[in-house]
Amino acid sequence: MTEADISGDPDSLLLKKQLLRKQVLEHIKSYLGEKGSREKDSLAALDFLVKSRIWQNAASVFLFYATEFEIDTEPVIFEGINAGKSIFLPRIIKKGQMVFIRVWDKSCNVKKLPSLEKNRFGIMEPAMPEGGIMPVLPVSNDEIPVLVLVPGRAFTKNGERLGLGGGFYDRYLKMIKEKIPSECLTFTGYCFNEQIVDYVPWESHDVKMDKILTPGGFIL
Numbered sequence: 001m002t003e004a005d006i007s008g009d010p011d012s013l014l015l016k017k018q019l020l021r022k023q024v025l026e027h028i029k030s031y032l033g034e035k036g037s038r039e040k041d042s043l044a045a046l047d048f049l050v051k052s053r054i055w056q057n058a059a060s061v062f063l064f065y066a067t068e069f070e071i072d073t074e075p076v077i078f079e080g081i082n083a084g085k086s087i088f089l090p091r092i093i094k095k096g097q098m099v100f101i102r103v104w105d106k107s108c109n110v111k112k113l114p115s116l117e118k119n120r121f122g123i124m125e126p127a128m129p130e131g132g133i134m135p136v137l138p139v140s141n142d143e144i145p146v147l148v149l150v151p152g153r154a155f156t157k158n159g160e161r162l163g164l165g166g167g168f169y170d171r172y173l174k175m176i177k178e179k180i181p182s183e184c185l186t187f188t189g190y191c192f193n194e195q196i197v198d199y200v201p202w203e204s205h206d207v208k209m210d211k212i213l214t215p216g217g218f219i220l
Helices: 013-034 038-050 053-057 074-082 168-177
Strands: 060-062 086-094 097-104 116-118 124-126 146-150 185-190 211-214
Touching (some): 038 211, 074 086, 074 097
Parallel strands (some): 060 146, 146 185, 185 211
Antiparallel strands (some): 086 097
């Protein structure tokens, strides 16, 4: 998919983003419905991930609990648990804002996740901790480096990302970039091959990825 594919639409950046999101989602649905295998693709991406230096060096993994049209992240969660990494999942706390909540670390006696619940967008997220107070940056010094697996609707090969429109990740990623040294933090877009496009409408507040990983391997 190229910039020319959406050039006939109104100049509004918002409308261009909405159109591209719709096109990519339809492309994913078509792929999974006709010849794709979400399970096979997810395990292929996981294989590349666990062999990578960024995974092996990471003490903590921030990631998302995938929807049915995203590459499955549950295998990553349990791989991280078995490797003794601290695992964090996001929770929306108010409009445009989310935090990451610790769901597993080495102090846990059982290697399983706590119960998750659906938010208003139909996405599974961890329950609010007792007391409802969560640190903006939930990791300690010995839980760095941090690997962040980032969802999105589309990515380019040079790391540009088109999210789902809420701005949650761009805000959060900007914040932690200010708190964790760049050499200890890796943003990795995690997606199907079908989500790689030639162009996404880009704005100055959008955060670029350091890496992109698909079932075919790293492309950045």
